[in-house]
Amino acid sequence: MAKPVTIQNSSVVFGNHAQKKAAIELLDGELSPQEIRERTGATVAVRNVNLDIKEGELFVIVGLSGSGKSSLIRTLNLLNRPATGKTFVGDRNLLEMSKKELRRYRRNDVSMVFQNFALLTHRTVIRNVQYPLEIQGVSKKEYTERAEEAIRMVGLEGWEHYMPSQLSGGMRQRVGLARALTNDPEVLLMDEPYSALDPLIRREMQNELIKLEDEMDRTIIFITHDMNEAFRLGDRIALMKDAEMVQIGKPDEFFDNPASDYVRNFIADVDKTRILKVRSIMNKPAYIAKQGDRVKDTLEAVKKRELSFTYVTDENRKFLGYVTLDQLKRSRGKTIDRLINEDETVIYRNAFLREAWPKLKEAEYALPVVDGKGRLRGVLDYDVVVDALAD
Amino acid sequence: MFETLLSGFWESLVEIPEFLEINYEATIQRFVDWFAATFDVIFGAIRDFVRRVIYNLELWLLAIPWFIFVILVFLAGWRLKNLTTGVVLGLMVVYIASSSLWEHTMSTFVIVIFSVIVCFILGLPLGILMSKYRPVEAVLRPILDLMQTLPTFVYLIPALMLLGLGSPAAALSTTIFALPPLIRLTYLGITTVPTEVREAGTAFGSTPIQLLVKVEIPQALKSIAQGINQTTMLAISMVVIATLVGFGGLGEEIYGALASGRRGVGQGFVAGFATVFLAIILDRLIQGVAERFDHSEGGES
Ligand SMILES: Nc1ncnc2c1ncn2[C@@H]1O[C@H](COP(=O)(O)OP(=O)(O)OP(=O)(O)O)[C@@H](O)[C@H]1O
Ligand SMILES: [Mg+2]
Numbered sequence: 087m088a089k090p091v092t093i094q095n096s097s098v099v100f101g102n103h104a105q106k107k108a109a110i111e112l113l114d115g116e117l118s119p120q121e122i123r124e125r126t127g128a129t130v131a132v133r134n135v136n137l138d139i140k141e142g143e144l145f146v147i148v149g150l151s152g153s154g155k156s157s158l159i160r161t162l163n164l165l166n167r168p169a170t171g172k173t174f175v176g177d178r179n180l181l182e183m184s185k186k187e188l189r190r191y192r193r194n195d196v197s198m199v200f201q202n203f204a205l206l207t208h209r210t211v212i213r214n215v216q217y218p219l220e221i222q223g224v225s226k227k228e229y230t231e232r233a234e235e236a237i238r239m240v241g242l243e244g245w246e247h248y249m250p251s252q253l254s255g256g257m258r259q260r261v262g263l264a265r266a267l268t269n270d271p272e273v274l275l276m277d278e279p280y281s282a283l284d285p286l287i288r289r290e291m292q293n294e295l296i297k298l299e300d301e302m303d304r305t306i307i308f309i310t311h312d313m314n315e316a317f318r319l320g321d322r323i324a325l326m327k328d329a330e331m332v333q334i335g336k337p338d339e340f341f342d343n344p345a346s347d348y349v350r351n352f353i354a355d356v357d358k359t360r361i362l363k364v365r366s367i368m369n370k371p372a373y374i375a376k377q378g379d380r381v382k383d384t385l386e387a388v389k390k391r392e393l394s395f396t397y398v399t400d401e402n403r404k405f406l407g408y409v410t411l412d413q414l415k416r417s418r419g420k421t422i423d424r425l426i427n428e429d430e431t432v433i434y435r436n437a438f439l440r441e442a443w444p445k446l447k448e449a450e451y452a453l454p455v456v457d458g459k460g461r462l463r464g465v466l467d468y469d470v471v472v473d474a475l476a477d
Numbered sequence: 478m479f480e481t482l483l484s485g486f487w488e489s490l491v492e493i494p495e496f497l498e499i500n501y502e503a504t505i506q507r508f509v510d511w512f513a514a515t516f517d518v519i520f521g522a523i524r525d526f527v528r529r530v531i532y533n534l535e536l537w538l539l540a541i542p543w544f545i546f547v548i549l550v551f552l553a554g555w556r557l558k559n560l561t562t563g564v565v566l567g568l569m570v571v572y573i574a575s576s577s578l579w580e581h582t583m584s585t586f587v588i589v590i591f592s593v594i595v596c597f598i599l600g601l602p603l604g605i606l607m608s609k610y611r612p613v614e615a616v617l618r619p620i621l622d623l624m625q626t627l628p629t630f631v632y633l634i635p636a637l638m639l640l641g642l643g644s645p646a647a648a649l650s651t652t653i654f655a656l657p658p659l660i661r662l663t664y665l666g667i668t669t670v671p672t673e674v675r676e677a678g679t680a681f682g683s684t685p686i687q688l689l690v691k692v693e694i695p696q697a698l699k700s701i702a703q704g705i706n707q708t709t710m711l712a713i714s715m716v717v718i719a720t721l722v723g724f725g726g727l728g729e730e731i732y733g734a735l736a737s738g739r740r741g742v743g744q745g746f747v748a749g750f751a752t753v754f755l756a757i758i759l760d761r762l763i764q765g766v767a768e769r770f771d772h773s774e775g776g777e778s
Contacts, residue, residue: 165676193682201673204676205674208696208698217681218681221682
């Protein structure tokens with residue numbers, strides 16, 4: 087479902103043909119974007135950017151106004167065509183797609199939420215939400231059903247037949263989100279979706295997004311100029327300045343290893359303990375056993391990784407419990423099913439560190455991290471949390 | 478002596494030399510005759526067709542009792558605007574009926590409707606093409622500007638040339654004269670669709686046609702409706718003048734009044750009011766429709 091997104095050496099340049107050509111020559115040089123503009127007349131909005139966004143990741147791009155965030159995200163549905171580099175979604179290079187393939191990609195695999203909502207003001211809520219399916223020749227019955235479902239997901243049931251002009255800002259952006267969800271995209275692009283909303287509504291929308299994201303399996307790329315918003319939401323964050331990437335990393339890495347004074351200044355106002363979430367500092371378990379696995383195989387895997395236990399999930403990744411090395415060694419059974427210790431101490435991955443800390447302190451060892459559906463998503467190590475909270 | 482010589486010389490200068498006396502008129506007339514003869518098949522067919530359509534339209538309209546119009550206009554004014562508007566517009570129809578100008582008004586009305594429909598059929602695609610293609614814009618824009626500065630009477634000449642005297646010429650000159658605002662406002666409506674909205678359409682994978690039909694035109698409808706309104710107003714003003722190419726209607730009454738000097742003032746006013754009322758009725762009703770398409774904040778519906 088979700089797909090990884092890879093951006094390689096991508097640059098976006100605005101200007102006429104000759105200006106662009108001249109500017110592209112200068113991209114690898116030392117000149118700043120401003121100097122390039124003075125010399126060539128072209129605007130360099132994105133310069134030699136590399137990003138590796140994992141499938142299912144909530145990736146946030148943050149930066150001041152004019153730093154090139156929109157220009158970058160818009161290369162992912164080719165509203166902007168990059169002048170250099172490659173852009174992969176899954177294993178397909180967007181820049182090599184024909185017109186038809188691009189249209190199919192836009193219809194099925196990607197969708198976008200816009201800063202000023204960009205609703206079709208002449209259509210009711212439901213007719214806005216059904217639009218992406220309607221243009222694909224999906225039957226009326228199906229697109230109505232799926233639009234209703236999307237409207238339910240964003241909590242707008244009952245408003246289907248209102249016009250956008252009758253809704254508040256927050257509700258309009260919910261329509262924008264529902265519209266972006268109807269085609270069930272693998273990659274969801276959100277360009278400052280909450281910047282036009284007042285702070286209270288914004289907070290509410292962030293929480294809803296976190297909840298929604300938890301139930302969905304898709305890669306989300308989210309843009310904001312608000313560092314607090316970035317840290318609240320992001321699995322990883324990329325900080326942009328003057329068309330370039332300044333730092334890319336998990337939230338705590340920004341605190342532990344700021345790449346420059348610019349980064350340090352940028353995060354100065356952010357209260358770390360209120361913002362760091364379990365998911366942003368959890369690790370991937372070294373090994374996960376599946377229900378029904380043979381004891382012999384599991385023992386081998388655990389030994390090879392020098393572990394003292396392993397978590398066990400069912401085939402849908404739902405967390406079941408753990409099995410220790412000792413148990414495996416002593417077992418005479420064929421599969422590990424009867425050995426599973428059911429452990430009810432789990433941590434929700436969207437919990438803030440401060441909320442998870444007491445549980446962890448009590449347990450005194452690593453705890454499994456699950457999502458809203460009980461699927462195992464990671465492991466929270468005691469030491470990591472102590473480190474993160476230390477400074 | 479010297480003076481008489483000078484004045485004689487001057488006179489010879491004032492006189493236009495014989496070799497400059499060209500008979501343009503005859504040349505043009507010859508061209509027009511040739512043109513009419515050559516293309517008679519085409520323009521004759523058009524003329525007959527238009528005449529038949531207009532004649533039949535008029536027959537149908539005249540077959541409807543006057544009070545039905547009063548009721549329809551009242552209802553439309555009421556639904557689209559408010560009760561007062563409905564009553565006032567209805568009373569205007571009553572005035573026209575009572576002024577013994579009913580038939581004249583109907584023939585004027587028919588030409589207006591016919592021209593506006595043709596304007597719509599031509600103007601909408603032209604406005605769209607103009608908004609989509611730079612070269613089309615580069616060609617059309619100066620033409621539209623020029624059309625706005627030409628004196629009204631000029632429009633009668635090509636119509637006369639192509640179609641001769643009668644209602645088809647009136648319809649043609651009216652159509653040409655009334656066309657520009659519809660093109661302009663269609664163009665304006667489409668080019669002012671918010672960028673973000675157009676991008677949303679593109680980002681979800683619309684084809685260019687889907688974008689036009691499902692996003693751009695619906696977003697431009699208010700502007701297009703305003704274009705239709707302006708076109709209608711221009712058409713009404715032109716139909717009056719089109720009397721000069723041998724078409725009856727309200728214009729005939731007004732010219733008749735002008736020709737009878739002071740004794741015609743009463744007749745002139747009566748016909749003038751009928752014309753103005755026709756314009757007001759159409760203006761209010763079309764505006765009412767245009768407002769339905771206003772979905773901006775604070776707009777209706
Ligand atoms: N269509 C365009 N034509 C010319 N220049 C553009 C265009 N779009 C963006 N730019 C320029 O590119 C630079 C980066 O703009 P961009 O919109 O990507 O910044 P941003 O980080 O999204 O800012 P904001 O937070 O204000 O949205 C700016 O200097 C802007 O003026
Ligand atoms: Mg932006």
